Amino acid sequence: MFQASRSHIPEIVELSRKIRRRSDNLRTIEPGHSNGRLEALNNRIKVAIRMTYGFRRVNNLIALITLR
Numbered sequence: 001m002f003q004a005s006r007s008h009i010p011e012i013v014e015l016s017r018k019i020r021r022r023s024d025n026l027r028t029i030e031p032g033h034s035n036g037r038l039e040a041l042n043n044r045i046k047v048a049i050r051m052t053y054g055f056r057r058v059n060n061l062i063a064l065i066t067l068r
Contacts, residue, residue, distance in 0.1 A: 044068055
C-alpha cells in the first residue's frame, strides 16, 4: 500500500486511497477470515433445491433444507 500510494500513476494512487478508506469493511484481507463456510452452505441449499424438484409445497423444501 505504501508503494502504491507513492507511485506516480494516478489510477493506482486513487485505488490505494479507496482501499485505505474502506479497509474496515474489507474483512477478507485480514488473515483467517473467509466466506468459505457461507459458500458451502449456499451450495448445500442449491443441492437440496435440485433434489426437491417436483415437490408440491414449499414447506417440504424448507424442511429438507433445515434437516440437512
